[in-house]
Amino acid sequence: QVRLVESGGGSVQAGGSLRLSCVVSGYTSSFGTMAWFRQCPGKEREGVAAIRSDGIITYADSVKGRFTISQDNAKNTVYLQMTRLNAEDTATYYCATDAIPAGGSVLDPYYYQSWGPGTQVTVST
Numbered sequence: 190q191v192r193l194v195e196s197g198g199g200s201v202q203a204g205g206s207l208r209l210s211c212v213v214s215g216y217t218s219s220f221g222t223m224a225w226f227r228q229c230p231g232k233e234r235e236g237v238a239a240i241r242s243d244g245i246i247t248y249a250d251s252v253k254g255r256f257t258i259s260q261d262n263a264k265n266t267v268y269l270q271m272t273r274l275n276a277e278d279t280a281t282y283y284c285a286t287d288a289i290p291a292g293g294s295v296l297d298p299y300y301y302q303s304w305g306p307g308t309q310v311t312v313s314t
Contacts (some may be wrong), residue, residue, distance in 0.1 A: 193304065195305045195308040198281075201312055204273060205275060206271060211267045211268075214265065221242060222240065222241045222289045224239035224285050224295060225267075226233075227282045229280045234283070235298075237249065237269070237282070241255045256269060275290075283307045284305045287305060
C-alpha cells in the first residue's frame with residue numbers, strides 16, 4: 190500500500206519562499222508520476238507540478254518560473270520549491286502518485302489514486 194506524507198507547509202509573507210517535501214513509502218516511485226496539487230476551500234483541486242518517471246516535468250502556467258519540482262529517488266522524496274509566493278498560492282498542498290496512462294494529463298487529479306493528507310500553505314500580504 191502506498192503512503193505519502195507531506196511536510197514543509199506554513200505561513201509566509203508575500204514574496205517569500207517555502208519548500209514542501211513528500212515522502213513516499215510502500216511504492217517504487219521510479220515507475221510512476223509524482224505530482225503536487227493544491228486546493229482552496231470551495232474550489233476544485235488543481236495540478237501544480239508533476240515529474241514523470243522519465244524525468245519530464247510539467248508545470249501549471251500559474252506557477253511557471255516560480256515553483257520547481259524535484260525528486261530524490263534514494264530518499265523516496267519529491268520536493269516542491271516555491272518562490273515569489275503570493276496570496277493566490279494560499280491552499281492546502283497535496284502530493285500524489287500514480288501511473289498515468291498515455292494521453293492522460295499529469296496535472297489532472299482524476300488519474301491519481303494515491304494521495305497524501307496535505308499540508309497548508311498560507312501567504313499573507
